[in-house]
Amino acid sequence: MRVMMSAPVCLIESDQSGKFNLRKEGKDILDGINEPVVVVSVVGLYRTGKSYLMNRLAGQQSGFALGNTIESKTKGIWMWCVPHPSKAGQTLVLLDTEGLGDVDKGDSKNDGWIFCLAVLLSSTLVYNSRGTIDNDAVQKLHYVTNLAEQIKIKSLSSPSEEDDVAGEDDYKFVCFFPSFVWSVRDFTLELEVAGKQVTEDEYLDFALNLKHGKSRIVSDYNLPRECIRSYFPSRKCFVFQSPASPENMKRLESLKEQDLEPAFLEATRRFCEYIFAESAVKTLKEGHKVTGKMFGNLARIYVDTINSGNVACLDNAVVALANLENQAAVEEAIKVYKNGMEEVKKKFPVNVTDVTQKHQSVSSLATSEFIKRSFKDDNEEYLKKLEENIGQYYVNLLDENEMASDKKCKELLKDLFFEMSERLKNGEYSRCGGYAAYCRDRDANIEKYHSEPNKGIRAEAVLNEFIKGKVAEANTILHTDEKLTKKEKEVQEEREKKTLLEQKCKEEEEKRIEGELLLEAEKKRQEEIKIQMEEKFGKEIKQQQEEIERAVCSKLKEHEELLKKGFNEKADLLGQEIKKLQEEKESIGEVVGKFVGNVVDIVPNLLTGKGFQWR
Template structure:
């Protein structure tokens, strides 16, 4: 019996709900030539079928054998329909029936065929146990599962077959949703500057897809398929967002390199920074470059811009160090040259001053020699001794001044040498003048 070769549920052997999943029973009787009447009264084909399905009182084994198929049909096929077809045409037409025209066919046969087609086309679709309509692909999966189970010698279980079919259908719908999400991502032109807009667009489309998927899923009470599909979409979006971030980073870093090539690097080649204080100029140009970079790419998320800028600055550390080293060398060189120039100037001024003082002294001595010409011979020896002593003292003074001067120069290299040197030189000049005045007074005293 059918009830012994198929079951509704794996946990229930009663098969009480089997009739709910059985198809309509449609009986087509060809070449029907009986009269549809009973006890002299006409009946319909359906009434004729119901009459034929009447059972006998089971008194013998033959009666049970007679009743069994009729009971099964009435039990499991609650909707039953019969179509009785006359012979399609005469013998001559039947030989070439596939080439026959409609007007060559029996009128009663054509009429019954039209009724049959109208009934079949208007029959409602089948539904699963959860009232979900059965589609063609679902029916094919169910049939394959039934055939495979029967071929293995097992009893087909409707519930198991439906769950297998449901899982396959859910997997198909989930796969379709994921594929549509992939198509959605492929349609987005990269890179997308506004990450918030990209995220909102993703959330909106994903919400629509998941809502549509939820309406198609069957028996997904634990939301297994919906959650796995959402997770897969999220993974795809995260990979997509990571790729978008990579493109944004590449655009930022390429923009920085391009700006650097056309501005700062050109200035380096021209020697703009090859001067004292060049690093400050270089640093200012780099700040201008970063300002222009952020202004040009202001539509890109600030985090992406800062990351690219930080990496670019790391690559520019060597160049920055070169600018600092070169600036330091040039500054030290210019300072040294300036000190040398100042020292030479001071030396020249000192020599010229000494020369002028010597000329003045010699002129005064000449005047004194002319004035004291009569006493020249007497005072000549003393005068020579005095002049020798003065010269020795003068040389000693010059030597001492030289040592002090060199010492001051050494100290001035460390801090404000120029100002202190001038003060020292002025003090020296005043001491010389005082000594000269003292010498003149001594001369006058001696001559007097």
């Protein structure tokens, strides 16, 4: 779906009691987006021009409220969804957050959670500030130092466990956190360090340099810098000159491009191009791509967690979202299967080959749809649920097909034998030579029955029941026929018994062929599902390994810088983190077999209700 929003809407509202509320209007918009989303959030102190940048990313001059006074205009988190301008099949989700440090609000705890939500929800986080990146500007980004307390990676089995694992997995934040962009507004200095011209990125790196020493002052100075360097996989910086004169700044929203400073427009253009080109699709822990609908559910999970007073846990969020998505995937796949089987259902009765071939192709399509949407179904719980539902529906269809065949065959025999029934009533077979006439008419009708097409899978069984039901009638006519001798009657009795036995064999052969075709089809399905699951898990393992590889590359770069600047002790600690990540990457590849091994046990039981056994 290509979403069309003419203006932003509030996604997450913060009320006066400190609670966050996910707004229905925003959630409904996200529910209608089935495309992957690229999520760009902007955070920063209030009245620093955050909203203007977001409007430009949306391709608009206005939209997010800019305001022209000292009062913060954005409350909570506002959202604007637009088609991605350069990546087909993706939606750009822009999140403009409530300004941090709003004097009117005066709630640092609320600010901390706003920053935390922006980190959790984004694929790119833009931090907006004014002036220069000096120590004061870095210290104002103190929210980043609290992330380790507000966000956990692993799920805790008990509250007492929290202290035991505190900080244990902080080094993995780089695997899951968004890219970091520092936007410096109203920049008036020259980009020089020690008299040498530098790039914007070099300027940021210089501002994030660590100090040597172990004093409390040095530790406080280094902490936010270490967090930024350690938590975010990439860093980028843009500096913007003032867009217009102080008088015109009050009406920035209504200014035309020709009224803005060329240098500011150029910086804005570069900023937008970078965001469009480099911002990735929002992914969950373990690399699962997030759609708009998933993003809305993810926002609800985090909002509910924060409101409950619990620590936001990435593992818990992924599991909760996976349960929602997997259940929806099951329902969607069942719908695909049922709709696909309607075509053959309308033709009932049909032979078993028609049913099995259709079942095989449609169920494969349904499973593909499930696999496409599902994730983290580690124990195949939802795949089993899907297969059980498909199996039950399939068995019911087989029963319906049998009943349709049964009904058609009985009606056909009734029509074919109608004239014989009338003759029997009129006594035409109760005369001398009547048995021969009876057999001639009966055999002719059976021949007509056999030549009739599309009788379905109960053709021989119904005929067998019918012939058995006529035994007494045939024997009566045989024994009252005076034309036949006793010996001839005995011969005919044997002939009747032989006919019944042959028909019984035909019925059993019909059932045998039906059973073999059904079981063969199920075996093929089992192999197809196994192949699909192997491909899916292989892809997921690759995603996880790539996720860790990106983190390793980021930390290796940091490791090199620390060594270059003499921070050997910090470099050693970072080296241990890199080693842990590399070991984890290697171990991930060993788990594919565990997931796929259970697939074999899912399908074989689908037809036990029909009395079939696997050979």
